[in-house]
Amino acid sequence: MKSIHKNFIATLILGLLFSFFLPWWNVMVAAFVAGILFPLKKWLAFFTPFLAIFILWSFQTSIISASNDFILAKKIAQLLYVNNTILLIILTGIIGGLAAGLAGVYGKQFLNILKNQPQ
Amino acid sequence: MKLFKFLLSLIAVIAVFYALNNKFGDVPPLGHFLSPQTGFWQNEESDLPAETLSIEGLLDEVKVYYDDDLIPHVFAQNDADLYTAQGYITAQHRLWQMEFQTHAAAGRLSEIIGEKALNFDRTQRRKGMVYGAEQALAKMAQDPETMSLIDAYTNGVNNYINSLNPSKYPVEYKLLDYKPELWTPTKTALLLMYMTDMLAARDYDLEFTNTLRKFGKQNFDFLFPDFFDVNDPIIPKERDWSDINPVKVEVPFSELPKDAIANTFEKPDPNNGSNNWAVSAAKSVSGNPILANDPHLSLNIPSIWYVMQLATSERNTYGATLPGALGIVIGFNNDIAWGATNATRDVKDWYKITFKDSTRQSYLHDNQWKQVTYRTEIIKQRNADSYIDSVAYTHHGPVSYDSSFNTNNELVGYAMQWTAHIGGNNQRTLLELNKSKNYNDYKEAIKHFVAPAQNFAFVSREGDIALWIQGQFPNKWEGQGKFLMDGSNPEHDWQGFIPQEHNAHILNPERGFISSANQHPVDKSYPYYVFNDGYEAYRNRIINDFLRSKEKFDIEDFKNLQNNNFSLKASEALPTMLNYIDPNKLSAEQKRIFDEISNWNYLNNTNEVGTSIFETWFSKLYELMWDEFDSEAQALKKPFTYQTIYILNNYPDHEFMDIVDTPQKETAKELVHQSFIETVNTITDWQNKNGSYNWERYKATYVGHLLQGLPAFSRFNLPIGGNGDNVNATKKNHGPSWKMIVEMSNPPKAFGIYPGGQSGNPGSKYYDNLIDDWAAGNYRKIIFMQFPNEPEQPMNSQTLKPKN
Numbered sequence: 016m017k018s019i020h021k022n023f024i025a026t027l028i029l030g031l032l033f034s035f036f037l038p039w040w041n042v043m044v045a046a047f048v049a050g051i052l053f054p055l056k057k058w059l060a061f062f063t064p065f066l067a068i069f070i071l072w073s074f075q076t077s078i079i080s081a082s083n084d085f086i087l088a089k090k091i092a093q094l095l096y097v098n099n100t101i102l103l104i105i106l107t108g109i110i111g112g113l114a115a116g117l118a119g120v121y122g123k124q125f126l127n128i129l130k131n132q133p134q
Numbered sequence: 135m136k137l138f139k140f141l142l143s144l145i146a147v148i149a150v151f152y153a154l155n156n157k158f159g160d161v162p163p164l165g166h167f168l169s170p171q172t173g174f175w176q177n178e179e180s181d182l183p184a185e186t187l188s189i190e191g192l193l194d195e196v197k198v199y200y201d202d203d204l205i206p207h208v209f210a211q212n213d214a215d216l217y218t219a220q221g222y223i224t225a226q227h228r229l230w231q232m233e234f235q236t237h238a239a240a241g242r243l244s245e246i247i248g249e250k251a252l253n254f255d256r257t258q259r260r261k262g263m264v265y266g267a268e269q270a271l272a273k274m275a276q277d278p279e280t281m282s283l284i285d286a287y288t289n290g291v292n293n294y295i296n297s298l299n300p301s302k303y304p305v306e307y308k309l310l311d312y313k314p315e316l317w318t319p320t321k322t323a324l325l326l327m328y329m330t331d332m333l334a335a336r337d338y339d340l341e342f343t344n345t346l347r348k349f350g351k352q353n354f355d356f357l358f359p360d361f362f363d364v365n366d367p368i369i370p371k372e373r374d375w376s377d378i379n380p381v382k383v384e385v386p387f388s389e390l391p392k393d394a395i396a397n398t399f400e401k402p403d404p405n406n407g408s409n410n411w412a413v414s415a416a417k418s419v420s421g422n423p424i425l426a427n428d429p430h431l432s433l434n435i436p437s438i439w440y441v442m443q444l445a446t447s448e449r450n451t452y453g454a455t456l457p458g459a460l461g462i463v464i465g466f467n468n469d470i471a472w473g474a475t476n477a478t479r480d481v482k483d484w485y486k487i488t489f490k491d492s493t494r495q496s497y498l499h500d501n502q503w504k505q506v507t508y509r510t511e512i513i514k515q516r517n518a519d520s521y522i523d524s525v526a527y528t529h530h531g532p533v534s535y536d537s538s539f540n541t542n543n544e545l546v547g548y549a550m551q552w553t554a555h556i557g558g559n560n561q562r563t564l565l566e567l568n569k570s571k572n573y574n575d576y577k578e579a580i581k582h583f584v585a586p587a588q589n590f591a592f593v594s595r596e597g598d599i600a601l602w603i604q605g606q607f608p609n610k611w612e613g614q615g616k617f618l619m620d621g622s623n624p625e626h627d628w629q630g631f632i633p634q635e636h637n638a639h640i641l642n643p644e645r646g647f648i649s650s651a652n653q654h655p656v657d658k659s660y661p662y663y664v665f666n667d668g669y670e671a672y673r674n675r676i677i678n679d680f681l682r683s684k685e686k687f688d689i690e691d692f693k694n695l696q697n698n699n700f701s702l703k704a705s706e707a708l709p710t711m712l713n714y715i716d717p718n719k720l721s722a723e724q725k726r727i728f729d730e731i732s733n734w735n736y737l738n739n740t741n742e743v744g745t746s747i748f749e750t751w752f753s754k755l756y757e758l759m760w761d762e763f764d765s766e767a768q769a770l771k772k773p774f775t776y777q778t779i780y781i782l783n784n785y786p787d788h789e790f791m792d793i794v795d796t797p798q799k800e801t802a803k804e805l806v807h808q809s810f811i812e813t814v815n816t817i818t819d820w821q822n823k824n825g826s827y828n829w830e831r832y833k834a835t836y837v838g839h840l841l842q843g844l845p846a847f848s849r850f851n852l853p854i855g856g857n858g859d860n861v862n863a864t865k866k867n868h869g870p871s872w873k874m875i876v877e878m879s880n881p882p883k884a885f886g887i888y889p890g891g892q893s894g895n896p897g898s899k900y901y902d903n904l905i906d907d908w909a910a911g912n913y914r915k916i917i918f919m920q921f922p923n924e925p926e927q928p929m930n931s932q933t934l935k936p937k938n
Contacts, residue, residue: 039169040151075170080178087178087305087897094309094846107168107175110154114165117150121143128140 022053026067043118050122065116073108177305192936199929204892204900207443214286221290228457230304236321239328248516259511262532267323269557291317325458334586337482341771343394343618368650380661386625408475410591411649419688423593427473428870437890449569461564469571471876477587481553485621492544498622558584589650601648602639671776672859697911698861699738714806740830754809854909885913
């Protein structure tokens with residue numbers, strides 16, 4: 016398995032796991048840890064955790080909301096001026112993904128700094 | 135380079151964390167708010183009740199059945215459990231509303247929404263809202279039984295709050311980014327104060343003082359008579375008052391202060407009012423008394439009402455509750471039914487206070503300098519330092535207006551005296567009404583009710599019908615409290631109260647019906663002073679005329695009357711208005727509108743264009759007639775609608791018809807003509823912009839979310855007719871907030887509906903599911919379960935168990 020796959024799966028699983036006991040920033044912790052365990056190069060360090068959490072959050076919210084006919088999602092979409100539940104779900108994915116992506120990059124940079132320390 | 139990248143990524147992580155973890159302006163903290171696990175997504179659910187719950191403090195099991203509208207039918211084995219369950223279940227559906235309303239009452243909105251609420255909060259504090267709630271709580275605390283039940287209710291609410299995972303906080307908490315705090319008995323008192331402020335805070339003393347000074351006594355009495363020329367009072371004119379030996383108060387020989395201030399507190403909506411009526415067994419088709427009630431309030435969602443059945447083996451009561459208060463407020467049991475309308479009465483007076491010096495530590499009263507006490511009001515503000523306001527209290531009450539609020543003379547203040555500050559055990563009235571079995575129980579129960587005074591309509595299975603106008607009313611000398619009074623003169627003090635048993639009431643009147651619609655409570659023969667400071671003049675006459683029109687009535691008649699859209703106001707004003715228009719002088723467009731209004735039937739139905747034209751026309755005419763009152767320098771009160779139409783019909787050449795700003799002398803004819811031309815312009819502009827101006831579209835009734843009408847959580851453009859002066863008193867954002875009809879068969883047969891839904895969660899299908907039927911004038915047949923039967927149809931059931 017390539018690092019990119021490992022990082023992707025680790026972010027997903029950790030994100031799911033941490034969500035049971037951490038607030039919303041569980042996705043940042045997940046991506047940070049995955050970034051240390053499975054460092055990726057350049058833009059992949061951002062986009063892999065971004066995609067993992069984008070998929071996780073949009074999938075979870077779609078399931079939750081569909082089971083209630085999107086009643087609240089429609090109203091919140093109006094409230095946040097996105098006016099469309101699909102866009103709201105995408106926005107949710109992007110927000111989670113953005114936080115995770117940056118945390119993933121930071122994880123990698125953190126690892127680099129550690130490696131750089133003189134023994 | 136590595137260090138640079140490290141720092142850059144660190145900064146980026148911190149920045150995104152900060153940005154998504156905090157609220158900016160009206161944007162909620164997006165990380166929290168959108169997270170699938172903690173965000174609003176967790177509120178995307180339709181209130182399926184858990185099968186069993188354990189609740190601390192319960193003595194026995196409580197069984198709850200939820201019907202198709204999510205109305206809980208609660209069966210407990212003792213009173214304490216019943217009210218614990220009521221607290222828990224209400225909080226389960228209405229927690230945010232319960233807290234928000236009591237925060238509003240207490241002047242604590244700045245804590246939640248910041249500085250923009252500061253003026254509102256200061257106003258609440260200066261009205262003595264918290265002070266009044268404390269007085270009420272002190273009164274309730276003297277009654278151990280009431281207090282123990284309030285404690286049980288509190289415990290129920292707090293069990294729910296404590297069981298709540300933050301991810302399940304109502305969505306408004308997430309939107310505004312704050313947390314619920316624990317419920318307290320003070321909050322129950324604050325909720326009752328919130329209602330009192332809504333219903334018993336209307337007074338025009340300061341406006342009347344300015345109006346009197348500006349126009350003189352003769353004009354004032356002409357514009358504001360103590361009685362209109364028509365009066366169909368709540369207590370029928372036939373009532374003989376010889377059973378009452380009144381306590382007389384003498385009118386003092388003294389001057390009233392002539393000054394008053396420019397800006398006064400915002401008044402509660404003048405439309406806050408209600409209808410209730412009942413027919414006796416003899417006047418009922420089925421031979422059972424029937425009662426109807428519909429309180430008219432702002433159309434808010436979550437609704438002010440939450441419907442419940444509350445039963446133990448000793449009592450079984452159904453009706454509308456106020457989230458935050460115990461028991462049913464308007465409802466019925468197997469033996470009685472009752473309904474309340476607001477008994478508007480002047481129970482708030484103003485006194486001019488003369489301070490000794492600018493330190494304002496003492497004030498003049500009875501030729502002595504008396505000590506001022508100060509109440510420190512600390513208003514916490516979100517993202518800012520607390521605001522501290524010191525409010526002076528005299529023996530009258532809080533000095534609401536002084537040089538730190540709305541005036542600039544350091545030596546003068548204006549103190550409020552208000553029955554809401556007396557403190558009363560209103561909660562006991564509700565608790566006792568719930569279990570009343572007959573007229574005597576009802577009569578005893580309502581005695582504790584101090585403010586807001588209500589017209590309590592009553593029917594019993596035994597066949598009694600009755601109506602008491604209950605509240606604590608100052609016994610005033612003639613004219614007392616109409617205008618600002620002299621706070622230093624002891625003769626201007628309230629001289630005592632009308633003895634409770636002298637409150638106007640009627641039992642089993644000969645006419646076979648009782649009714650009230652916020653009109654004048656009595657005629658001139660009532661031996662205590664009551665003056666008209668804005669009594670409703672139309673709905674009551676339509677209701678009474680209808681109830682006099684036939685021998686016998688049934689539930690269908692009652693429904694039709696509640697949904698009646700006839701405008702008596704229009705029928706009394708429009709003929710005169712039309713008379714003054716010469717159709718030959720109109721343009722084609724004006725002629726078209728003139729024909730439409732000429733052919734109108736006075737019904738404010740959804741499809742009528744006549745209503746839109748009339749209402750626009752009349753309001754423009756009203757403004758033109760009373761242009762003398764347009765003043766920025768001082769608060770004035772324009773005459774009430776009834777008197778306006780009376781003057782229009784009978785005094786077309788009166789000097790008030792003149793438009794002050796024009797050199798020529800106008801009469802009613804010119805005003806009617808001018809306002810009609812303006813109306814045509816307004817209507818055609820509207821039509822060009824929006825299309826058909828039928829009443830449904832022109833009025834555009836909406837039910838607004840309690841948080842400043844948040845559009846996403848509100849319902850707009852409801853297809854409903856009616857207007858403030860119709861029995862169906864539905865205005866743009868105001869109307870029948872709980873429509874109930876009860877026939878005292880065995881068991882009672884009842885219908886009810888309200889513009890909202892049981893759940894306060896905008897994500898629930900029960901959030902607004904009753905609105906469409908409400909707008910259509912439909913009712914839900916009430917499921918009134920008998921104790922301890924199982925439900926006739928399958929229902930979701932829930933067991934509340936004591937926690938070990």
